[in-house]
Every structure is written in structure tokens, then in C-alpha cells.
Amino acid sequence: MANSASGDSVVDRIVRVIEAFPEGVISLQLSELADRAGLPLSSAHRLVRQLSEHGLLDLGAGGTVRLGLRLWELVNRNSPTLALRQAAMPFMEDIQQVLNQNVNLAVLDGWEALFVERLSRRGSVANRARIAGRMPVHISSAGLALMSHQSREMQAEYLQQFADPSGKVTSDVVRHFLAEAAQQGYAQLAGVVDPDTWGIAVPVMNMKRRAVAALGVVVPLAEMRLQALVPALQTAARGIGRQLGD
Amino acid sequence: MANSASGDSVVDRIVRVIEAFPEGVISLQLSELADRAGLPLSSAHRLVRQLSEHGLLDLGAGGTVRLGLRLWELVNRNSPTLALRQAAMPFMEDIQQVLNQNVNLAVLDGWEALFVERLSRRGSVANRARIAGRMPVHISSAGLALMSHQSREMQAEYLQQFADPSGKVTSDVVRHFLAEAAQQGYAQLAGVVDPDTWGIAVPVMNMKRRAVAALGVVVPLAEMRLQALVPALQTAARGIGRQLGD
DNA sequence: GCACGTTCTACCATTGAATGGAAGGCCACT
DNA sequence: AGTGGCCTTCCATTCAATGGTAGAACGTGC
Numbered sequence: 001m002a003n004s005a006s007g008d009s010v011v012d013r014i015v016r017v018i019e020a021f022p023e024g025v026i027s028l029q030l031s032e033l034a035d036r037a038g039l040p041l042s043s044a045h046r047l048v049r050q051l052s053e054h055g056l057l058d059l060g061a062g063g064t065v066r067l068g069l070r071l072w073e074l075v076n077r078n079s080p081t082l083a084l085r086q087a088a089m090p091f092m093e094d095i096q097q098v099l100n101q102n103v104n105l106a107v108l109d110g111w112e113a114l115f116v117e118r119l120s121r122r123g124s125v126a127n128r129a130r131i132a133g134r135m136p137v138h139i140s141s142a143g144l145a146l147m148s149h150q151s152r153e154m155q156a157e158y159l160q161q162f163a164d165p166s167g168k169v170t171s172d173v174v175r176h177f178l179a180e181a182a183q184q185g186y187a188q189l190a191g192v193v194d195p196d197t198w199g200i201a202v203p204v205m206n207m208k209r210r211a212v213a214a215l216g217v218v219v220p221l222a223e224m225r226l227q228a229l230v231p232a233l234q235t236a237a238r239g240i241g242r243q244l245g246d
Numbered sequence: 247m248a249n250s251a252s253g254d255s256v257v258d259r260i261v262r263v264i265e266a267f268p269e270g271v272i273s274l275q276l277s278e279l280a281d282r283a284g285l286p287l288s289s290a291h292r293l294v295r296q297l298s299e300h301g302l303l304d305l306g307a308g309g310t311v312r313l314g315l316r317l318w319e320l321v322n323r324n325s326p327t328l329a330l331r332q333a334a335m336p337f338m339e340d341i342q343q344v345l346n347q348n349v350n351l352a353v354l355d356g357w358e359a360l361f362v363e364r365l366s367r368r369g370s371v372a373n374r375a376r377i378a379g380r381m382p383v384h385i386s387s388a389g390l391a392l393m394s395h396q397s398r399e400m401q402a403e404y405l406q407q408f409a410d411p412s413g414k415v416t417s418d419v420v421r422h423f424l425a426e427a428a429q430q431g432y433a434q435l436a437g438v439v440d441p442d443t444w445g446i447a448v449p450v451m452n453m454k455r456r457a458v459a460a461l462g463v464v465v466p467l468a469e470m471r472l473q474a475l476v477p478a479l480q481t482a483a484r485g486i487g488r489q490l491g492d
Numbered sequence: 493g494c495a496c497g498t499t500c501t502a503c504c505a506t507t508g509a510a511t512g513g514a515a516g517g518c519c520a521c522t
Numbered sequence: 523a524g525t526g527g528c529c530t531t532c533c534a535t536t537c538a539a540t541g542g543t544a545g546a547a548c549g550t551g552c
Contacts, residue, residue: 009539062528
């Protein structure tokens, strides 16, 4: 035995340890973590102990492993979305106040929309769980709003995955959605994510006219009033873009 | 040369890289990062490249280094404060609605209060910057509320640092603050953080009667109405505690 | 347009830090 | 008292990590 029988670097292993936590799971037993990360128990133990000495993880009594508060702090202080969220929050609050709907903010990462901020509808039980959640581009209005304003090349590359005509979703359908979103300046999806809700999103353009985020609302089907929502979202998106600079 | 001339492990180095970002700084040049982390340029480069291949960092063209979206996502999905924030958000929104003040939620980490959530006063420019911010226990109402409900041993250990009677703050003063907070069930500080504001915080107890967080508001001195604020905070704190379980 | 400074990136021989099986400890349950 | 599950520690082996060096890419001033 020597440095890694399996041919992976220390960095690989640390990443696997952090990624081993399933979504929404806060703590894991050491042995389970070792399993999930595909590491020998003793190696996992050593790694976790080292990381917890620095506060990136938290190794509690009995081998309970959590992410460290220090890691949460560092990431949230220096997150790449910090400027975006700061610029967007006042406008998101405005939308929430005026329309009383769930407001969300997403960025594009891979072929998915990653939700970076969310305000719940007033009066409803807050649903913060979906912060840091992902949705495939083609089944989220935010994803469509973002993708419809990307370069031709990126869109082409994206559409490749739907090339197989026997698939559930064909590239033609998605291409149609994107074209529509690009032409109208907003994207909408009714009853896709949840049968009773309607999602509407508009792109947030920075000063270089690149779509860096999407601002959206999720409304009950019954309360759908497109003519009121879209202008409000577009106005807010412009405000955010101006604040962003670039 | 071999594995680390300076006697630090790979884990140490990765931590130093992540910690190298000063508060609020989103991107760093590779060479500056190497400097700050105390690493040889080539080592820093290799490490950053490896981490960015996994998405924990983002190594852009020209050697621009940022924290990776994937890291932000993983940490926010599995953060140890997730349950706390989810339990607290509806109550924080209530406070914000009813009192129209800045509301915040903090936990104790070391001898500091770490702010894990914050809602801005309606109408004011959102101040999300202070999420993931820290304040020393003795100059934050949240810190005092938390510390005043910790064990005798921890309080004693904490007070050690003020033992020097020639220091700016003496242990007697802090002990007085803690005793007052423990007796009253809330902590208040006027004009300490900001000369024109008053901070009030109450502890959030879980079902085991351990103070796991502090719920607080920051109000302008002029609008100070203790008799209205404290009961509202205490009611909300109880609600959060009940939701938390444990 | 050329020389210079700065910063990023790639290479590769050297070697000590990382590795993981094995053994010991602790607790809970039978 | 025995058994199983889990955490923790130890330490000889060895290959992955290291970082000086050199080269590429860019910008800048003369």
C-alpha cells in the first residue's frame, strides 16, 4: 500500500467526501461516509479528522460527520453569486411585496438552472429548501429564459442531448420553446414542475448584454395574469442588470 | 524537494487556499492567491487546477480564481444550519412583517456570534452582506443572548479572556451583561455596533433547553419600544424551538 | 517594433507524506 | 459473557505530491 491504491489524488478524495452528503442530509456516520465516498475506513477517518481540525468539517463524538460552520461561512462570504444576490435582493423583495408570489433567482450551470435565491410567498410556509436546488433547463422557466439568450453555439451543443428522436423530449420541442422565449423576452411553463403552478422567468442581462441570471415567479394556475407579471419582472431584471455592472 | 518542504499536508494547503479569499472578495489572481496561501506558485497552480476540475474552485482564463458554484451548492444543500434556518424563516418573516425591523438569526461559534440569516427592514436597501458575518459575543446582543445561556464552565472559560483588568473591557462588565441577560431572558445593547441603533436578541432553545441560536432585531434608537419587541421575539423563539425538535 | 516585466502554465526527477490493513477500544444488545 | 458494529490508532511501505526551472502568453513603455 502506498499513496492511493485506487489511483486517486488527495484532492479527489476530499471532493468525494464533501460530495458524499446526499441533498439535504446534514450529518453522516463516519462508516457510511467512507462507503459513499468509496474510501477505506481508516483513510476516511484520517481525512475527516484533518478537515475537521480546520473547521471545514465537524467530526462529533461517536463519528458523526457534518459540514463545518467555518466552511459555510467561507463559502457564503466569498461566493461567486454574492454580487448577483446583493444586486437582486431589493428587486426580489419588491416583486414579492407587489405581486405576493414566490420569487426566485437562478444561474445557468451546465445544462441546469441553479437556484441561488428564493423568497417565499407571504403567508405561505417558507420554502427555503430549494435554495441551491437544480432544475434541468428544459423543464424550468428560469432555465429556458437563460438558455434562450445564450450563444448559438452553446444552444446547439445543448440541443445535442435531445437529438435522439425516440427520447421523451425531442430537440424540436425544446428548440421551439427556446425560440419562443427568445422572441417574447420571457419563458413560461405551465404545470410542468407542479401540475397546479405556472412558472414565468425573464433573463437578467448585465451591461455587456449577456444573460447572467434569470428572475422568475411561480404562481398558482388560477392567479395567472401574464400581462401584469411580465412587465414587473422585466423592469426588475433591468434594475438588477444595471446594478450588476460588468 | 519532496512532499511539502514546509511540513504541511495537502489538506492544510487546500484549507489555506479556500481561506485565502478575504471577506467579500470573490475573485483572486492565481499569483496573489499563492502569496496569500503561502504556497509556491507552481504548487498553488496545480492545486487550484485540480480543485477546479471538480468544480470546487473556478479557474478562469488569465488565472482568475473564484470559489466554484458547485461548492456553494454543496455547502448550502447540506449546511449544518439548514434545519435551523428552515425552522426559523417563517417566524423571522412574521417578525419582519409585524415589527418592520431588521431581523437576524445567529449561532455561537467560538467566542463569536455567526449570523446565519437576516431579513432586512422593508423599504430599506437590503443588507445581505452581513450574512455569514461575525461579531464578538460581548458586543452583540445575539452573542450575549447565546452566551448567557451556556454552561457555567463555558462562561467561565469565555470570561478568561477579559481577565486582564487593564484591558478595554473587563470581565466584571461582561459578567454583568451576561447575568442581566440570563435573568431578563433577553439581551440588549444600545449604540455599541452603530451609535444610532439598538440591538435586542433572545435565545432560541431546542427541546432539550439548550440555547442553539439567537433571534434578534436591530432598531433605530428613536423607535425603541422594548415592551412590544421582547414578547414578540420570545414568542417567535419558542415557535422556532418547537419546530427544531432535538 | 523591440525589449522588458509580469503572470500563467507545463515538465519531471526527487523523496517524505499519504496510505490502509490490522489490532485495540468502546458501547449496545442478546 | 459473548457477539457484532463502529470508531480510533498505529506504522512499515511506496508512489503521488512537490517545486525549481523553463517556456509561453500577454501587456507596457520606450
